[in-house]
Amino acid sequence: MRYVTRRPLMIAAGAMAGTWFAGGAKAQQKQILIGSQCDRTGPTQLVGTVFCPAVQDYVNLINSQGGIDGYKIVINELDNNYQVPPAIEEYERHKEEGMVSTLIWGTPQAQALNPRLEQDHIPGTSPGFGSAAAANGSKYPYLFPLAATYWSQAAAGIKFVKDTLGGDLKGKKIAYLYYDNPAGLEPLPILKELQDIEGFDLHVFAVPPPGVEMSAQILDISQRYRPDFVLAHLFGRAPSVMLKGMKQSGYPLSKVLGFVWASSEADILAAGGWPVAQGYYTMQFVGVGDDYPVIKEIKAMYQKEGKPPPKEMATSVYYNRGIQDAAVHIEALRNALKLTNGKPPTGEDMKKGFEMIKDFTLGGLLPPMQVTAADHEGGGWVQIFQVKGDKMVKATEWFQGYRELVLRKVNSTA
Numbered sequence: 001m002r003y004v005t006r007r008p009l010m011i012a013a014g015a016m017a018g019t020w021f022a023g024g025a026k027a028q029q030k031q032i033l034i035g036s037q038c039d040r041t042g043p044t045q046l047v048g049t050v051f052c053p054a055v056q057d058y059v060n061l062i063n064s065q066g067g068i069d070g071y072k073i074v075i076n077e078l079d080n081n082y083q084v085p086p087a088i089e090e091y092e093r094h095k096e097e098g099m100v101s102t103l104i105w106g107t108p109q110a111q112a113l114n115p116r117l118e119q120d121h122i123p124g125t126s127p128g129f130g131s132a133a134a135a136n137g138s139k140y141p142y143l144f145p146l147a148a149t150y151w152s153q154a155a156a157g158i159k160f161v162k163d164t165l166g167g168d169l170k171g172k173k174i175a176y177l178y179y180d181n182p183a184g185l186e187p188l189p190i191l192k193e194l195q196d197i198e199g200f201d202l203h204v205f206a207v208p209p210p211g212v213e214m215s216a217q218i219l220d221i222s223q224r225y226r227p228d229f230v231l232a233h234l235f236g237r238a239p240s241v242m243l244k245g246m247k248q249s250g251y252p253l254s255k256v257l258g259f260v261w262a263s264s265e266a267d268i269l270a271a272g273g274w275p276v277a278q279g280y281y282t283m284q285f286v287g288v289g290d291d292y293p294v295i296k297e298i299k300a301m302y303q304k305e306g307k308p309p310p311k312e313m314a315t316s317v318y319y320n321r322g323i324q325d326a327a328v329h330i331e332a333l334r335n336a337l338k339l340t341n342g343k344p345p346t347g348e349d350m351k352k353g354f355e356m357i358k359d360f361t362l363g364g365l366l367p368p369m370q371v372t373a374a375d376h377e378g379g380g381w382v383q384i385f386q387v388k389g390d391k392m393v394k395a396t397e398w399f400q401g402y403r404e405l406v407l408r409k410v411n412s413t414a
Helices: 045-064 084-097 107-120 150-164 188-198 215-225 238-249 265-270 293-304 316-339 347-354 403-411
Strands: 002-005 019-022 029-037 072-079 173-179 201-207 229-233 256-258 281-284 383-388 391-394
Touching: 029 045, 029 084, 029 316, 045 072, 045 293, 045 316, 072 084, 072 316, 084 107, 150 188, 150 229, 150 256, 150 281, 150 403, 173 215, 188 201, 188 403, 201 215, 215 238, 229 238, 238 256, 238 265, 265 316, 293 316, 316 347
Parallel strands: 002 072, 029 072, 173 201, 173 229, 229 256, 256 281
Antiparallel strands: 019 029, 281 383, 383 391
């Protein structure tokens, strides 16, 4: 395992087809390399400093249990500072070192790397970010969102609001508060189509980057529009600004649902702590908290080593998502090795391995995904949690929103 900041491209001698033998003839340690771009610096470091250690912890856990079919898993982590040029450089480095799959970091990076994934036949994952159209496996054969895209989040948000308001949205008012960038705009076609279907009134409120000033939007929502519910699709510091502003305006946070990047413990603490966010609903594509078998196994691994549990676990939203991203690569590898009868897999084998993932839940931490060659999203499942006391409490089980509508949108998009 290693964590490396950006540096000049180097070629690892002896790397071939993602497998090599460490320590010369004596050790003959079989290893498989998975590339990881995971930023602990730059504008997304608040996520990365929790997410990235979780990736390493999960792989350490797997290796402590003997690896996969005798192979040790190596995650070679590089930090691109959320910039596209170094992301391309790091991808090429990992490719030369023999990676069989890669964890991508960032929407611009996913868009820039997708042509290289297709050219090199190396699968990459982009859970919770990137283009929603990448759910279409026939159009994006080597890119795997493997989590609810922004289209699925929008559809699930409307379903949750409908259920919460008694099963009928006709005449109801819904506000969409969003970060004004391509990711923030992406759910709008789904929301507008659902507006026509369900008959609700939709008003949209754009927050300009960097998202630290939205007093006018909050005033419009809370004092003028007075919606029955607010959907908040915000990133970075914007969620905490929104929570604090809504609280000060008197608008009940029990009528606000944050999409997945407005939904971490860090957002709540930055807004002033748990008392500020009481009632706030958060959307998740991975379970929240530490009451899952895999989290307990990681704690036991640390205890066996005489170490306390990692402090990153306190921000369970991002920590658990790091486990998810690592775990789907390991599961794809497990499937790929079945196809190769234990021989070192290629990127093409790993692609097929991802498309064989079915009902891999890690004891409820993950949804009942079913990934196929056509569906690289895995179903678009989410759960809703609500802030109660000093924690997030699960408000729903896993569910999908308007799945047929989302799939029509996915299949009609080039």
